[in-house]
Amino acid sequence: MWKGKQRQSAGNDSTQIQTQTLVVVQGVTEERAAEIAEITARKVASEFTADARSAAQARIGSFDQQLVAEFATKGLLETFRDPGFQILLNKAQMQAAATENEADHELLTKLLAERASDQRKPIHLAVTRAAEVIDSIDETTxxxxxxxxxxxxxxxxSTDPLQSLIGREGNYHDLLNAGPLPKGTAWLDDLDLLDLISVDHSQARTMKPLEDLTIDRRPGLFSRGLNEDEANEMRRRLDALSEGLASLVMPHSLAPGYFRINAASLGDHREIAERKGLSSGQTKLLEKIFEDCSCGTVDPDVKKKAIDFIEGLxxxxxxxxxxNGFNSQVAIRITAxxxxxxxxxxxxxxxxxxLDKLSNLLTRRP
Structure with missing residues (x-):
């Protein structure tokens, strides 16, 4: 890519001459990114004795190839110019040298790609710490x-209860390929030592069963529902607020013949109000409609149907x-x-x- 700069010069009663200077703007190519990775790798390799240097260089070389290919695919090669990224790359190469596990190298690559995709500090801090401990986590953990x-x-x-559960079933199928599941709770303590999770073993705080966590966090999907007369009344109230809002009323897939508001929770009214440009007063009226539709309350009968459905997945x-084999023994918070x-x-x-971007997940965590 080049940008042109023009200069004009002329004396009195003279012919004006226009010249053009070409300024070449060269982006980072795959070849240049590989060169930068090789330069930082030399520094890492120098940290090892002659006995270990050959193995370290081979492992780092394998990791660097994955990294450059991933960044090229995602259009992130310019990140190799960034001094901060080069510091992180140096740390990642040190971790890559410590393990011959290709899965560890792939995970490091994914982490650095997330870091390159977002320039905010929360993700920088999280990824830097994560890269430092990857080789301490076994496949099962x-x-x-x-x-x-x-x-x-x-x-x-999904904002449909059944489709939401089916979507999780499909994702669980894929994520089970990550490796065998750990048993007991010792692995949780190992992660706690690495500051990847925070574990509370006191009986004062424990976690709900998985099915309760899934359902109770999205009460709008598992609410009691509205009969036809109630649904028509809600459509009228919604249309009075803003044209088109009546479309929020939809059939309830877990309660045939009933309807519900197309929202996962009571708080969803704020996003809808902002999108529609509603005033403060209108927003309060929308919140009241959501309350009247029980968007914040799970219905016991609907929940039972959902659990019956889960048992078939x-x-x-x-x-x-x-x-559910360990949830009643601990409370867990996952760190950044x-x-x-x-x-x-x-x-x-x-x-x-x-699913949202990693950076947004990190900034919204409690």
């Missing part, structure tokens, strides 16, 4: 943390049995580096379509 994160911190993009049922590792590892097996 990594699989457990990935499924733990997916179960605790993610929601289906083999992958979900497998994760449910595993999760833990989220970064679990998210990046999950992306190795599933695109996680509909």
């Amino acid at each position: 990594l699989a457990g943390m990935t499924l733990l994160w997916y179960s605790l911190d993610t929601f289906s993009a 083999p992958n979900y049922s497998k994760i449910r049995t595993w999760f 580096p833990g989220i970064a590792i679990a998210y990046s590892n999950a992306r190795r097996f599933n695109s996680l379509a509909g």
